Every structure is written in C-alpha cells, then in structure tokens.
Amino acid sequence: MNTERIGFLSELQDVLNQRKADRPEGSYTTRLFDKGTDKIAQKVGEEAVETVIAAKNNNEELRYEASDLLFHLMVLLTDKGMRIEDLVEELKSRHK
DSSP, rough: OOHHHHOOOOOOOHHHHHHHOOOOOHHHHHHHHHHHHHHHHHHHHHEEEEEEHHHTTTTHHHHHHHHHHHHHHHHHHHHHHOOOHHHHHHHHHHOO
C-alpha cells in the first residue's frame, strides 16, 4: 500500500477544514457548506447512486464517480466536525 497517496486524504481534509472556516468566495466547497447538512447529505446520496451505476459500466467511470463520492463524504464529515481519519480509526477498531 502506498501510504503517501493515502496521506493525500489528510491533506484534503485540512483543506476542507480551512474552507469551512474561511468560506472563500466562489468556492464550490463554500457553496456546499452554505447549503447546510441536509443538502450535503443529499449530494452524498446522489454520488452514491452514481457510483453504483458506474460500477455496472466500467472501471474508469467507477473511479471518477467513487472519487466524487469520497470527496462529498469528506465534506459531510467536515460539516459534522469529523475527519476522514475518524473513519480510519473506526475501520481499524473493527479489524481486530
């Protein structure tokens, strides 16, 4: 496993936290945070459906849609005061 690539998720998480705090004008992430938790969760649901559909098509489409899903999930986590690392810890605790 390439931990450097996975480490990018922590970097992205830091960016999301900063975007939530600063709310830079014109940022897609700012627009998501401004719409609130319900709309962010709805977007996660939409991306999940698109990911399922993509899985039936081809791996390139799956990779694209799954990336969108992960991004929007991270935005939702950030909105709720959580980080992607919290999910890592949960998964690790289940691995025992």
